[in-house]
Amino acid sequence: MSEFLQQLVNGVTWGSVYALIALGYTMVYGILRLINFAHGDVYMLGAFFAYFTARAIGAQQNPGPLNALLVLAAAMVGCGAIGYIIERLAYRPVRKSSRLAALITAIGVSLLLENGGVLMFGGDPKFFPQVITARNLALGGGVTISNQQIIILVVSLALMLALRFIVLYTRVGKAMRAVSHSHTAAALMGISVDRIISFTFVLGSTLAAAAGVLVALQNPKIEPLMGVMPGLKAFVAAVLGGIGNIPGAVIGGLVMGVAEVMVVGYLSPTYRDAIAFVLLIVILLVRPAGILGKATVEKV
Amino acid sequence: MRSSIRMRGALSVLTGLLLLAGCGGSGKDELVIGEYGSLTGADITFGQSTKNGVQIAYDELVAKKEGKIGGIPVRQIVVEDDQGRAEEAATVVQKLVNQDQVCAVIGEVASSRSLAGAPICQQASVPMITPSSTNPRVTQVGDFIFRVCFMDDFQGAVMARFTRDNLKLKRVAILKDVKSDYSVGLAQYFTQVFKENGGEVVIEQAYSAGDQDFRAQLTAIKARNPEAIVVPGYYTEAGLIARQTRELGITVPLIGGDGWESEQLLAIGGEALNGCYYSNHWALDYPDPKLQEFLQRYRAAYKSDPDAIAGLAYDATTVLFTAMERLAEQDPATFKGLSHSKAGSDARRAATRKLRDLIADTQEFVGVCGTVSLDENRNASKPAVVIEIKDGKKIYNTSIKPA
Numbered sequence: 088m089s090e091f092l093q094q095l096v097n098g099v100t101w102g103s104v105y106a107l108i109a110l111g112y113t114m115v116y117g118i119l120r121l122i123n124f125a126h127g128d129v130y131m132l133g134a135f136f137a138y139f140t141a142r143a144i145g146a147q148q149n150p151g152p153l154n155a156l157l158v159l160a161a162a163m164v165g166c167g168a169i170g171y172i173i174e175r176l177a178y179r180p181v182r183k184s185s186r187l188a189a190l191i192t193a194i195g196v197s198l199l200l201e202n203g204g205v206l207m208f209g210g211d212p213k214f215f216p217q218v219i220t221a222r223n224l225a226l227g228g229g230v231t232i233s234n235q236q237i238i239i240l241v242v243s244l245a246l247m248l249a250l251r252f253i254v255l256y257t258r259v260g261k262a263m264r265a266v267s268h269s270h271t272a273a274a275l276m277g278i279s280v281d282r283i284i285s286f287t288f289v290l291g292s293t294l295a296a297a298a299g300v301l302v303a304l305q306n307p308k309i310e311p312l313m314g315v316m317p318g319l320k321a322f323v324a325a326v327l328g329g330i331g332n333i334p335g336a337v338i339g340g341l342v343m344g345v346a347e348v349m350v351v352g353y354l355s356p357t358y359r360d361a362i363a364f365v366l367l368i369v370i371l372l373v374r375p376a377g378i379l380g381k382a383t384v385e386k387v
Numbered sequence: 388m389r390s391s392i393r394m395r396g397a398l399s400v401l402t403g404l405l406l407l408a409g410c411g412g413s414g415k416d417e418l419v420i421g422e423y424g425s426l427t428g429a430d431i432t433f434g435q436s437t438k439n440g441v442q443i444a445y446d447e448l449v450a451k452k453e454g455k456i457g458g459i460p461v462r463q464i465v466v467e468d469d470q471g472r473a474e475e476a477a478t479v480v481q482k483l484v485n486q487d488q489v490c491a492v493i494g495e496v497a498s499s500r501s502l503a504g505a506p507i508c509q510q511a512s513v514p515m516i517t518p519s520s521t522n523p524r525v526t527q528v529g530d531f532i533f534r535v536c537f538m539d540d541f542q543g544a545v546m547a548r549f550t551r552d553n554l555k556l557k558r559v560a561i562l563k564d565v566k567s568d569y570s571v572g573l574a575q576y577f578t579q580v581f582k583e584n585g586g587e588v589v590i591e592q593a594y595s596a597g598d599q600d601f602r603a604q605l606t607a608i609k610a611r612n613p614e615a616i617v618v619p620g621y622y623t624e625a626g627l628i629a630r631q632t633r634e635l636g637i638t639v640p641l642i643g644g645d646g647w648e649s650e651q652l653l654a655i656g657g658e659a660l661n662g663c664y665y666s667n668h669w670a671l672d673y674p675d676p677k678l679q680e681f682l683q684r685y686r687a688a689y690k691s692d693p694d695a696i697a698g699l700a701y702d703a704t705t706v707l708f709t710a711m712e713r714l715a716e717q718d719p720a721t722f723k724g725l726s727h728s729k730a731g732s733d734a735r736r737a738a739t740r741k742l743r744d745l746i747a748d749t750q751e752f753v754g755v756c757g758t759v760s761l762d763e764n765r766n767a768s769k770p771a772v773v774i775e776i777k778d779g780k781k782i783y784n785t786s787i788k789p790a
Contacts, residue, residue: 090610093635097602210470211431212623214654223636229609233634306599306627308655310429313599351603356593357565 089229094352095345096226100236100305102344103243107298108321109328109336110250111291117331118267118287120186124193125173127318128200129166129292133299134309135208136165138215147216155218155304159242162300163293170292174285197318204311215307239301246297247337250290254333263287267331320347320363327370329380338378342366417462418726420707421483422493423504428471429597429623432649433496433696437518438466439689440700441493443681446688448708456708457715459726465489473503480504484511488730490739491515491711493703494532496696497621498522498539498569505532512736514743518703519668519696521645522568526765531743533765535703535754536668537789539569542644543576543619545666545771545787550615550642551584553773553785554664558589559642560613562604562628564620565593573619573644589613594624601628605635615639621646626655633659640664648695653779660776668695668756670772670783681755695756702754709752710745714738717745 108130115123140161141147146154177196181188222234254260265273266283274280302317303309320343328339343363350362370377422441424434445454445464454460465487467479476495483489484507492508494517495501501520508515509529517525517532521539526532550556559581564570578588589611592604605628608616616632618625618641625647632641643665653660669678671692681701685693715722724738752759757769768789775784 090606093606093609094603097600097606101600101602205427210427212429214651217657221630221634223634225636231634231636235634302599307630308599308623308627348600348603352607356598356604357595359595359598 090352092226092228092230094348096230096232096236097352098345098348099341100239100344101348102341103240104298104302104340105317105321105324105343106337106340107243107246107294107301108317109325109340110247110333111295112322112325113328113330113333113336114263114287114291116325117333118263118284119178119182119189121178121189122193122322123178123288123291124190124318124322125177125196125200126291126295127314127316127321128197128204129169129173129314130295130299130302130317131204131309131311131314132169132200133162133166133296134215134303134313135204135213135299135311136296137162137300137303138213138309141216141218146218150218150220152219155238158218159297159300162296166292166296166299167289170288170290171285173292174288178288179281179284201311201315208311210311212308212310215303215309217307219304233305235305239305242297242301246294250294251333253290259283259286316360320360323363323367327366327377329377332377332379335377335379342378416726417460418456418711419462419465419487419489420491420493421465421467421480421487421489423467423469423476423479423483423500424495425471425497425500426466426468430471430497430621432622432651432694433519434468434471436649436694436697437493437496437700439685440518440693440697441466441704443684443688443697444701444704444708447684447705456711457719457722459715459723464493469495469500471497471500473499476500476503477507480507484508484513484730489513490725490735491707491742493518493700493707494525495520497567498525498572499567501525502528502568505529508532511730512739512743513730514707514739514746516703516707516746518699519645520569522572523766524568524572530747530765531739533706533746533761535706535759535767536645536699536756537769537771538766539572539644540576541768541789542666542771543573543578544580545773546573546617546619546642546644547577547580547584547586548787549664549666549773549785550617551581551586554615554640556614557585558587558613559615559617560608560611561588561591561617561619562601562608563591563593563618564596564624566596567620569644569646570619570621574617577617577619594620596621596624598624599627601631602635605632605637609635609637613639615642617642619644619646622649622652623655626652626657626660629656629659629663645695650692650694653776653781658779661778663776664784665774665776666771666787667774668772669698670774670781672781672783673772675755677753678755698755702752702756702759705754706746706749706752706759710742710749713745714742 111126137158141158262278262283324339324343325336328335350358424437426434469476469479492515494515496519498520501517505528509531514531517534519536563574641663647665724734728734749761759767770786770788773784774781
């Protein structure tokens with residue numbers, strides 16, 4: 088039993104990282120009907136922004152909550168800017184073209200970020216400085232949780248709540264919801280659609296950056312291709328929860344994380360990557376709109 | 388999956404550029420030797436160390452004999468990057484053999500990549516010496532493939548005997564990398580010898596190279612209460628595994644093989660590695676004059692400590708140079724075939740075959756990683772060293788001789 092509970096703790100922590108990345112996919116999809124394949128690479132950039140900030144401020148020598156927060160904030164701001172630039176330079180020019188053009192552009196941006204990363208940072212893994220000293224807490228019954236896992240859970244939860252607040256209770260959130268219904272109608276109501284789309288990208292990218300920092304904190308090995316697999320799996324998580332649906336992305340991410348850890352723990356580690364796609368196939372067969380998604384009739 | 392296709396695209400462009408640069412070594416009065424390794428990618432320190440070790444051997448040749456063997460200059464050693472991938476290893480060895488027309492190849496560290504390059508060398512009758520691939524299958528590829536390090540069956544036995552006899556432990560767990568021939572082989576040999584000596588493997592778990600999170604496997608291991616965890620993988624994963632092991636509250640020692648040998652190991656694993664052991668080819672604090680002389684030279688050249696990979700690369704290169712010198716003395720006419728004739732020509736094949744015979748004759752060669760004597764299967768038999776990690780330092784613990 089304690090083994091199962093421990094696996095659950097591991098799974099939920101891992102899943103909350105997927106949830107953070109999946110939120111970015113789902114928001115952009117909800118508003119633009121675009122799958123932003125570069126999102127996983129923004130997550131990678133988040134880890135690298137944090138890595139360079141931590142080195143610049145000497146966080147390795149004086150680990151502590153303040154420095155950790157500074158590193159996290161720097162990564163989020165940096166990636167927010169990257170998200171804005173990507174949208175402005177890559178996606179906006181093709182927004183009026185077919186959706187396929189936008190999708191291919193997204194793959195292009197993803198390639199650019201990955202290989203640009205290899206060029207700039209080098210292909211070898213870097214070791215992320217320990218900005219928070221690891222400590223263990225016993226939860227009773229042989230189950231332990233590290234302070235880093237707690238930080239992952241708390242920070243993800245806080246960011247998800249903040250996102251929910253922004254979307255539901257602020258003017259800009261209202262505008263986002265309006266734009267996601269209809270660009271034209273929103274524009275007629277005086278909403279600057281361009282600005283809202285930019286804002287959505289910035290928001291999604293900051294969440295991806297946070298996920299990157301949280302993962303690097305716990306598994307201190309970062310490299311330019313680290314975003315490929317998590318990006319793909321978070322995308323599956325977003326589809327699983329119902330793409331375009333914010334609570335759905337969170338649920339999808341958690342389901343993915345727990346499923347993955349349970350498969351490794353109880354079946355075979357070789358199925359770790361397979362489970363994501365098995366889940367995707369199952370959900371597409373059983374409930375194509377996702378767990379929380381509404382089935383819509385597409386007019387042809 | 389996506390990335391591998393992309394990387395291949397990038398590489399083919401690169402190879403194209405190299406083709407344009409064109410650097411065939413044939414027909415000129417110089418000897419060309421090739422080396423390939425992972426100069427980028429996850430195992431970057433392996434490739435770097437090998438390159439550095441080979442370079443030190445070459446610099447020594449330049450200092451002592453003006454870079455000449457039998458009066459013919461050895462051109463700067465051609466180094467190729469396989470990005471730490473077996474597919475690329477095959478491509479770059481093709482290039483070394485056909486494009487650069489090398490007369491011998493210093494092979495890879497990782498067994499899977501040596502296995503990818505070896506058949507190409509074998510087919511072209513180009514001798515290949517791998518400094519540090521420990522999987523037995525590598526030299527079974529053919530009679531042109533040699534190694535100057537011990538093998539996994541011996542290393543697995545060393546780890547098992549050390550765990551059973553020196554640490555007096557009985558119940559262990561294994562966490563191996565299913566994607567690596569080296570790791571799977573080592574786990575298998577360990578299990579065999581450990582069981583023969585009355586030990587028990589209580590659980591065997593696996594991961595794939597590149598994984599970041601091992602908590603699920605370690606949680607399953609923790610439930611079985613082993614007295615030690617054997618991690619026969621490479622240093623990046625070993626460091627992360629050590630960290631996560633301690634985070635889950637598991638305090639038993641981790642036991643590894645020479646895949647742990649890297650300066651980066653301690654950077655990743657940190658304090659979590661204290662009290663862990665791994666088998667290796669040498670220990671830096673071992674007072675052997677030849678080793679200490681090499682250390683001095685390496686530190687002067689690279690301002691850092693070498694790992695065993697560099698030492699073995701140095702040994703492999705000097706074994707090759709020695710064999711070439713003997714060929715030049717015994718049969719200067721055939722020796723000329725190594726430099727004056729094209730790859731694949733009869734004169735070249737006759738020369739490389741002679742060279743092969745002389746490498747195979749290597750006996751009691753004193754290297755920096757112990758004394759090398761090649762057996763009839765072209766494998767070196769030599770003792771292994773066990774290193775203990777204590778207070779963030781690697782300390783010599785014991786030597787274990789072949790049984």
